[in-house]
Amino acid sequence: MAKSERTAVVLVAAGRGLRAGAGGPKQYRAIGGVPVIFRAMESFSNHPDVALVQPVVNPDDSAMFTAAVKGLRHESPTSGGATRQASVLAGLEALAPHKPDLVLIHDAARPFVSQALISRAIEAASRHSAAIPAIAVNDTVKLIGAAGQIEATPDRARLRIAQTPQSFRFDVILDAHRRAAKDGRSDFTDDAAIAEWAGLTVATFEGDVANMKLTTPEDFVREEARLASQLGxxxxxxxxxxxxxxxxxxxxxxxxxxxxxxxxxxxxxxxxxxxxxxxxxxxxxxxxxxxxxxxxxxxxxxxxxxxxxxxxxxxxxxxxxxxxxxxxxxxxxxxxxxxxxxxxxxxxxxxxxxxxxxxxxxxxxxxxxxxxxxxxxxxxxxxxxxxxxxxxx
Missing domain, CATH: 3.30.1330.50 (2-C-methyl-D-erythritol 2,4-cyclodiphosphate synthase)
Known part of the structure; x- marks a missing residue:
């Protein structure tokens, strides 16, 4: 990466996390005694090659956000939209006046992102313009039809699980998001899918198995146990x-x-x-x-x-x-x-x-x-x- 390139981060934290069970939005719940969003933001805020951290939050959560990330470096939060896709676009638009060269887009529900993974994401964006972290699929995967029957068994050697932070040259992903919004497309599940739709070639780089997304109550139980075993x-x-x-x-x-x-x-x-x-x-x-x-x-x-x-x-x-x-x-x-x-x-x-x-x-x-x-x-x-x-x- 050229030393003159500035890297920004969009931290997506506007969701409600209903599948995570009771306790409020999952990004503000504590895991290992620390708010999920604090863990997710800390590695970016402290990374020497990250110039800007742009949180995207639900305006109803402003007080919780301020309390949860106290002491961390970040830009003033911007309000999210009705979908993750809309929230990412809001974060990109908030960063546009700063004119960063690269941008990493990360879900706040992934609290265990390491600085090493962030460094790989920055390097991948600099080299490829669009890249995502991916990990191998170890189990056999089945393609199931509407009636529940198996239709195919994909070759798992070619399958990967996508993670965040997904990394891009800022101008190309902003343009892709704007085009998708203009065309009324709001069905993309991640930013790589938008990049593919916009005609970009998306590379992959080594993900991190510890960088898992917290979605269900069982995820919280599992990660609490993992943290407790590490801090024994x-x-x-x-x-x-x-x-x-x-x-x-x-x-x-x-x-x-x-x-x-x-x-x-x-x-x-x-x-x-x-x-x-x-x-x-x-x-x-x-x-x-x-x-x-x-x-x-x-x-x-x-x-x-x-x-x-x-x-x-x-x-x-x-x-x-x-x-x-x-x-x-x-x-x-x-x-x-x-x-x-x-x-x-x-x-x-x-x-x-x-x-x-x-x-x-x-x-x-x-x-x-x-x-x-x-x-x-x-x-x-x-x-x-x-x-x-x-x-x-």
């Missing part, structure tokens, strides 16, 4: 932190500013809850402690907000292909009272760490007026973190 290395870590009170009018606890008659004596903002969680996560990773990554002797962390420490620890898990299964923190103090703010703190930890709130617990206890916490000289916190990593990492 379950690790648990614990953390502890304590800070003394000093002058001030508030304290930071679990990412929440809590009004108080005192403040923390600390190098950073003194958030004992988040500090304990960071140590727990790093402990589960066998990756040192918070002090080794953010030494208090370093002036750059003076007064630092502790949410960045927790984000960093979560990123260490993600970088190793893992995910957080559960986070728990227990505050030990007489005052301030934690109970009224428990769910606010849970929500804040969930927001910072990018996990569902159902995986976050915040508890509180006193020391029955014993010790430094009982004398209200400071606050302590304990924490635990359970993470899942791929075997061998």
């Amino acid at each position: 290395d379950i690790r648990t870590g614990t953390g502890y932190d304590v800070h003394a009170f000093g002058e001030g009018d508030h304290v930071m606890i679990c990412g929440v500013r809590v009004p108080h008659s005192k403040g923390f004596l600390a190098h950073s903002d003194g958030d004992v809850g988040l500090h304990a969680l960071v140590d727990a996560i790093l402990g589960a990773l066998a990756d040192g402690d918070i002090g080794s990554h953010f030494p208090p002797s370093d002036p750059k962390w003076k007064g630092a907000s502790s949410d960045q420490f927790l984000k960093y620890a979560i990123e260490r898990v993600t970088a190793r292909g893992g995910r957080v299964a559960n986070l728990e923190v227990t505050m030990i103090c007489e005052r301030p009272k934690i109970g009224p703010l428990r769910d606010t703190m849970r929500a804040r930890i969930a927001e910072i760490s990018g996990v569902d709130i159902s995986r976050v617990a915040v508890k509180a206890t006193t020391s029955e007026r014993l010790g430094f916490t009982g004398r209200e000289e400071g606050i302590a916190a304990t924490a635990s973190a359970t993470i899942r990593l791929p075997w061998g990492i």
